[in-house]
Amino acid sequence: MTVPAFISVRSTSTRLPGKCMLPFGDGNVLEHVIRRVRHFGLDAIVCTTDEDADDGIVAIAEAENVKCFRGVAINRLKRWADCCAAFDLDAFHTVDADDPFFDGEKVKQSFALLKEGGWDMVAPSVSSAAGGASVGVSMTKSLADRAVENTSNTDDTEIIWSWIDRVDGVKKTVLPESDPDPVRVRLTLDFEEDYWLMVSILRMTGPLAPRCDIDDLFRRNPDLCKINWFRNQEWADAQNRKKA
Secondary structure (H helix, E strand, O other): OOOEEEEEOOOOOOOOOOHHHOEEOOEEHHHHHHHHHHHOOOEEEEEEEOOHHHHHHHHHHHHOOOEEEEEOOOOHHHHHHHHHHHHOOOEEEEEEOOOOOOOHHHHHHHHHHHHHHOOOEEEOOHHHHHHHOOOOOEEEHHHHHHHOOOOOOOOOOOOOHHHHOOOOOOOEEEOOOOOOOOOOOOOOOOOHHHHHHHHHHHHHHOOOOOHHHHHHHHHHOHHHHHHHHOOHHHHHHHHHHHHO
């Protein structure tokens, strides 16, 4: 089963400016995410904006020889829906460029569940949504189209849940946890301390390590998560403000 992986990415960021272009291994963060997507056999599609600031993102996609779509900047749901139309897709999975150590196997499980279960959407596992950042959202184009019917290009749909909840009759489920005791760690790239944690992981596991190896790293070194753990409440508060 081919899994279209929409790598959602923009150059503009406030808490950690230019984070997708930060040095990371043999390239930068975005190049790392693209290469990790391909490593797991997913169909990488860089999904960015039509703003001039994101020309560099397009250049990276071209250099990495992966597909790229440019759409509206603020309304991310519409960008996804338009990307589906551009590539004639009926479903997709989101891989956020903020999540450099996503779990490719969980991405495949999520997309298979979407297809085989007849769902409109498969939400991330609880641990992933809490900051573990192991898996994104699998969604049908039909749901994305319905969710943006009454939005404008300037509506901020980054936190998609409130917009999805406005759609009647959505069939959605949550990806089950594969581990009864998942590692409590936040692996989203939002603050400088997150970056230093990610770089440390990269040095110890390599760029293409399966997520189980990364989780084992934290089990063996429980203090490692303290590099960015104190930022967790600040991160959660920012997420809640966006939902409001």
